[in-house]
Amino acid sequence: MHYLDILKEAVLELSFSKPLREGLTHLLEHVAKKMGYRHMSLAIFDPISQMIEFTIYSGYAKVPQKTYAPGEGIIGQVVKEKKPIIVPVMGDEPRFLNLAFNRDIQDLKRLSFIAVPVLLKNNDGLAEIFGVLTADIPRRSLEILKEQSEFLELLAIIIARHTSYLQDELTKKHFLPEFGKGDESEVQKEKIVFSSKAMSKIMTQISQVAPSKATVLLRGESGTGKELIAEAIHKLSKVKDGPLIKLNCAALPADLIESELFGHEKGAFTGAIHTKKGKFELAHKGTLFLDEIAELSLEAQAKLLRAIQEGEIQRVGGEKVIQVDVRIVCATHQPLEKLIQEKKFREDLYFRINVFPVYIPALRERRDDILPLAEHFLEYYANEYNKKIKRISTPAIDLLVQYHWPGNVRELKNCMERAVLICNEEVIRTYHLPPTLQTAESSATDIQLPFAEAVAKFEQEILIEALKKAKGNMLQVARELKASYRVINYKIKKYNINPKKFVR
Ligand SMILES: Nc1ncnc2c1ncn2[C@@H]1O[C@H](COP(=O)(O)OP(=O)(O)O)[C@@H](O)[C@H]1O
Ligand SMILES: [Mg+2]
Known part of the structure; x- marks a missing residue:
């Protein structure tokens, strides 16, 4: 006993x-x-x-x-x-x-x-x-x-x-202290926030592979944090004092990509007025981050493969062979294996870059990260826009956590920025969140809440917030909300709220 x-x-x-x-x-x-x-x-x-x-x-x-x-x-x-x-x-x-x-x-x-x-x-x-x-x-x-x-x-x-x-x-x-360099705002911006087991595992993998020279392939939907993780890999690598050069392969037309990657000699093509160094050269003794790698043309893929394998490149229109020592990190949201079958992605390049693949799950598959991320962005934007917002209301948290986040962390970030902008209270509430979230549960039908339901939801939210503050003391809640005890008691029963839950 x-x-x-x-x-x-x-x-x-x-x-x-x-x-x-x-x-x-x-x-x-x-x-x-x-x-x-x-x-x-x-x-x-x-x-x-x-x-x-x-x-x-x-x-x-x-x-x-x-x-x-x-x-x-x-x-x-x-x-x-x-x-x-x-x-x-x-x-x-x-x-x-x-x-x-x-x-x-x-x-x-x-x-x-x-x-x-x-x-x-x-x-x-x-x-x-x-x-x-x-x-x-x-x-x-x-x-x-x-x-x-x-x-x-x-x-x-x-x-x-x-x-x-x-x-x-x-x-x-x-990994966090590694981001402690630079000024404060930079730290805040670059911090990787997570609490899910899935992300912990990924961070473990990353800290293990970062110090090596292995090519890392980051896979995951858009907005899951691939670029942020690429930056982390660079910061944790042995070449962290070298350059980190990024190239988004989706951002340029096919005929410019090659000169972007490998540079060009003066007069190599019309418009090539000066000799220009490519990203490979610029990334020498550092890291080259190739984002949206699946967007490269087959031709560019062949040249990229050669550059990675041989460690040397030639500028467009140039004869000279230039040695480059570059750590490569790639990212894509595309199903590379399918693209290989469709002959849109070279299999040999795939094998070359797929040495250490890291799969970053969609945000809806690691819901434990939603709240810490939301709070992180709240703090960040409240600071940025100079607003005194302290927290997120419980109903608003519920909406955030339930939503399926097709745009992943990027969408959550934008959502919190918007909320901070339109919020004139100390608390982010459901009505500060975009309408897409409000209807998250009924997204199949996509109807707005009927007026009466919206009012009921709002009432409950106010009651719960007040109960929390008053630690379950209903008299105090009545005083706070400038209502009679009788009304408060009635509403609490109506919505089936248990005030004892808030006693501490
Ligand atoms: N775990 C995280 N912690 C903090 N911010 C994050 C996290 N994941 C993503 N972000 C932020 O979300 C946005 C989208 O991330 P990004 O790395 O560009 O995604 P991707 O490259 O996968 O499209 C960026 O502003 C990034 O800083
Ligand atoms: Mg990206």
């Missing part, structure tokens, strides 16, 4: 909307106290650096000194095997390295140690490890320790989802 009570308290603790770290730290402190543990810690496994970092801990006087690699020490062993380990006496266990917290000799004799994995099943049904939960326990018998280990395993299940967020946070740090 004792264990159950503590687990119950843990669940409750996590249900409060506290900042993640604060909540977890508090939870560990609470559990340690109730269970008589000397210390507790939560170490997070970082899948990019493959290191295990102590992120949350309670009861230790020292700041943790050390990160572990999988297989190293007890903590590393737990990550590697995904199984709990019980150490009856710290000082007797050779694998117990005591590096992170540097406990003294007395403690090593007096303490037992338990480390359990924090796991969640991923979509494939495989257990994915996010971290290790540990406890320093005044010496106990093995029997009791086994019981304690089971208790900790349950606690690990309870905190697994939260731990996965901490892992996301940890992995993000690998």
Whole structure:
């Protein structure tokens, strides 16, 4: 019963909307106290650096000194095997390295140690490890320790989802600081915002491939962020101090593309008054981003293939062979495989650029990203247009999250810019969003809401906002909305709103 009570308290603790770290730290402190543990810690496994970092801990006087690699020490062993380990006496266990917290000799004799994995099943049904939960326990018998280990395993299940967020946070740090250069507004503009698992995986892939010279092929619908990711690859690459040259192959007529790519000599064709360097030359010792690569003519494709394979080019109308050392990143929203069958895209070029394909899902396939992106753009445009807008109302969030976003992040960005422009309140509400979103659910019929329904929706929104602000106090809501308590009570019943939900 004792264990159950503590687990119950843990669940409750996590249900409060506290900042993640604060909540977890508090939870560990609470559990340690109730269970008589000397210390507790939560170490997070970082899948990019493959290191295990102590992120949350309670009861230790020292700041943790050390990160572990999988297989190293007890903590590393737990990550590697995904199984709990019980150490009856710290000082007797050779694998117990005591590096992170540097406990003294007395403690090593007096303490037992338990480390359990924090796991969640991923979509494939495989257990994915996010971290290790540990406890320093005044010496106990093995029997009791086994019981304690089971208790900790349950606690690990309870905190697994939260731990996965901490892992996301940890992995993000690998790429975000890279964008910290330059002035503030630039940082804001170029930040890659995400919280979906799908995007985390992509960011992991990107940070792995960026430092190599491998050609990257970015695939995904228009507006999914391909160009932004190409920029990130350059920034994380070894040639980040070199140039990043972009060419949108869809933007130029076929006969100009070649001279754009490879340059031309003076007099090569009518209008070639000066010798001009092509994008390949300009990108020497840097990155060349070829956007909409499927738009290239078959002829240009052949020349591009040669340039990539040989690492040399010739200017249009020129004899000289010029050596180029260029990292190539390509992007397309086209189905290349189909184009190959239709003989519109060269298969050999496809194989050459398809070394490291990255598929960026449409925004509707990673809805977890919608809200963070919306908030990011809100902050960005509120700043840009000098408006004091603090947040997005709950009904408006619902609309944003439900919408199918055919234009992906670009459309969301435009939508938020428009909302900020027309908003004269502190909150973005449904009526600041474009009509296409308002009818998202009924998009098949595409009718506007009937007047009565629109009014009802508006009323509910106002009520919910006021309830939130008043933490469920209906008298206060009535005062705030300058209505009688009776009317408010009636409407709340009518719309089936539960004011208790807002009590905190
Ligand atoms: N994850 C993201 N975080 C922040 N901004 C994004 C993100 N994805 C896309 N954007 C923004 O959306 C717009 C469209 O992205 P872009 O990279 O041009 O898409 P694509 O090249 O796939 O058409 C750009 O303004 C870009 O900055
Ligand atoms: Mg683009």
